[in-house]
Amino acid sequence: MISGTGLRSVNHEVDGWIEAGQSQLSNRDSDFASGDSRADTKLPRFIRSGLLAAYRDAAKSVGLEPTLMLRRANLPQDPQLDPDTSVPEDRVRTLLSNSAAAAQRDDFGLLVGLSFRLSMKGPLGLLVKEQPTVRKAIDVLARYMSQQTNTVDIQVEEFDGALVFMPVLLSPRSRTDRQMIDFTIARYVQVFRALLGEAWMPQLVGLSHAAPADPGPYHRQFGRVVFDLPQSSIVLTASDAYRAIPNVDPDMARELTRLVERGRTGAAIELKDRVAELIARLLPGGDCSVDQVAEHLGVDRRTIHRRLAAEGSSFSELLEETRRQMAQLHLTSTDYPLGDVAHRLGFSSLSTFSRWFRGAFGVTARDYRQGVHH
Missing domain, CATH: 1.10.10.60 (Homeodomain-like)
Incomplete structure (x- = not known):
């Protein structure tokens, strides 16, 4: 993270961005954020089942039985299921909602997202980690995201001193669902921590749902958090966004790219x-x-x-x-x-x-x- 005058400059820019209601969003992003009527609400949307491993860890941490909750949501219960198998997003949304109610944890989606590990994205996760900079890693993630899910569209805005990373939920129902919002934002914070270190904190996290009765868990995990914004987002300083990722292997990156591309065409x-x-x-x-x-x-x-x-x-x-x-x-x-x-x-x-x-x-x-x- 940057400090001193540079940090004050970034904070000023971020404050201006918030006050403007995220005016830097493109028209397309604004349509998504407001629930564009043109969105195809009947389009089936799917999530890579590898993410269910994060659910199992979070559920156990609050005393839930993962197998039982997965069965109730009509989702696969086999931990050995091929992680590339797609599962319906609406069932995952039901799973998170049911689990939040059963555990009496409004922040359950946050817990699931924080249990995410980059390895849960399979070869794409490995490829992301072999990029020379965090910015390049974001580009790779956005380029190949559609292979694993049609639930999220990654958008990026840059302005002086900061980068705004916006995982736009494409389903109108998920876009207004607290658990899905928290799950999505938290897991991408974990992606950045895999690249920048476990102690990394974003410059700011914006959430499109109202503040909970107890915002403490959000502040402990994200630092500065602003609620009730038009679009959820993660703000990185420019120094973090363009930081070099250590110990990358260009030869490994080329092999992983070929593997991911084969998955795309094969x-x-x-x-x-x-x-x-x-x-x-x-x-x-x-x-x-x-x-x-x-x-x-x-x-x-x-x-x-x-x-x-x-x-x-x-x-x-x-x-x-x-x-x-x-x-x-x-x-x-x-x-x-x-x-x-x-x-x-x-x-x-x-x-x-x-x-x-x-x-x-x-x-x-x-x-x-x-x-x-x-």
Whole structure:
């Protein structure tokens, strides 16, 4: 952080920015901040499930059972779920709201955001940390953000002595939700702390919701906080924004860029495998429809059908093949009762599973387990 005359100059600029109602926002950002009627409120929005690891840590810290709360919000409970799996934003919003009420913590979204670690962004998080400066890291984060979520649009404004980082929530409902606002701002403060040091404090944090009854936790975590602003934001001094990140490896950065770029362009090539993996994960829950898979991938069902057809496959074929593989694995490598096997393959009853198995393999499941193959 800068000090003396320079710091006073930055504070003066920040105060002017606040008093002007964030007039430096572009027209597009102002539309978002005020709930632009042109926003597509029906557009499905998704969040990378890797962020649920931060939720689990925060929930445990206030005595909540993460698995129970995730189940109530109809979100995946498996901690080993592929972190690149997409989950619906509206369910995450419900999760945070329910958890805040259950824990009686108005600042629960803040706790979840502060539990975020840059590694939760996967290869993109690693790439961000290998940039030469914090400003370059922000550029990389903004450039590839859409690969992981369509819930946030990163906007940046610079003026003398400071940089204003604005993670604009695109859903009108999330944009007015205290828990989602706090979760979003706090996790990006954690991104900057991963780059600038755990003790780093922003020049100012602006929040678009009203001040809570007890603003103490916000001031302890962020320092200077202003509530009831048109758009939530994090203000960095210019010296912090352009500070060099130590120990970066340009060769590693190039490799990570190639990896992230492959993820950007290779989705269609890998879709068949990703769908099959999701089918295997969803079957035990009994709700393994193409709509459920589409939700986890952040696309609609028509996209799933179209892209699988382009690969010479279909959802029904993948479902059948995955079930066959799982059935063979369970019957030859485990001693699960047949009723448990039926459940793990998504069948509502043993009799339904038995009929399917005989049709698929030509023998009963019991005979197959005993080595009698058609």
